[in-house]
């Protein structure tokens with residue numbers, strides 16, 4: 258099976274992990290802070306807090322911004338469930354912003370209208386989680402203009418987008434947002450096996466997040482709230498978690514980060530090759546902005562209405578091509594259905610979801626594998642076209 262995505266582990270990654278295993282620190286050692294420094298350098302952000310997943314990263318980012326019960330968080334329904342769940346972890350409500358079906362990212366026009374209506378009802382969101390779908394940055398400038406107007410905070414869910422670039426600046430620089438969250442799960446652009454990182458430019462947010470990833474405990478006497486017990490002292494000042502990244506994971510992430518630009522370049526070459534090879538088929542790749550660099554975590558096409566997505570999906574899988582669907586709109590999940598969302602809550606997301614298909618894309622993919630995917634897709638699409646013609 259040619260998978261839709263696959264991690265690329267090289268000898269230098271293995272040596273880096275083995276080196277950490279031989280060291281004095283398996284967790285909470287120097288590798289985690291090296292990894293944080295490397296991500297700060299890469300993105301240009303002033304602060305970076307490592308954690309054990311992007312899901313934990315989204316949770317502590319929301320808590321650091323003070324999200325709690327009575328608050329509302331908005332996000333894109335075309336994402337993994339974590340983008341919305343982070344609000345529920347904090348006891349806040351969730352609402353969804355419909356997408357621009359040509360990019361899969363949240364639609365700023367619909368967002369503006371939704372904000373105006375929410376303002377009239379006194380129910381503005383406290384936080385918007387902006388998902389850079391498939392690795393393509395959202396319009397962060399437009400979003401931050403709306404932030405200035407309506408006073409919400411912006412968390413970038415950049416689980417797909419490390420290595421991407423918004424108008425010449427790396428995603429994660431946080432010039433137009435409050436915080437940015439990366440994932441290092443194996444299907445993502447680079448991996449630490451499991452792991453996440455939150456970048457920001459606010460020392461206060463950094464301090465809060467650092468405390469939350471480690472039980473709400475501080476060892477800094479300046480932050481103590483009651484009497485110092487002595488040199489062995491630590492104080493738990495808030496309720497935190499064990500969301501720390503280990504040095505074993507950090508050493509893998511750090512080693513992978515060295516090849517990030519190479520990976521993104523390769524993903525872009527493969528994406529362009531798909532664009533050219535598929536241009537005559539009844540399907541549309543996601544529209545790309547000229548001003549940005551896409552990290553291409555995913556290569557997504559939207560099949561024309563006359564094609565049956567289920568039939569194409571099954572036929573591709575039967576031929577050993579591991580296509581995928583990103584994403585089942587979050588509001589369709591039983592948990593969100595129980596919260597009262599209609600199963601077809603967002604019109605444009607529904608239209609996109611009916612036709613979307615992710616084709617295999619990973620850095621070790623060679624031209625031969627890609628040609629196989631292209632040939633089989635061509636055959637399958639032409640067959641199902643014949644089918645739907647005779648069926649009509």
Ligand SMILES: *Cc1c(COP(=O)(O)O)cnc(C)c1O
Pocket residue numbers: 309310311312313336337339340388414416417439440441442452453
């Ligand atoms: C993978 C993913 C997450 C969660 O990442 P983990 O590191 O597995 O917790 C969050 N948001 C999006 C958009 C993702 O794709």
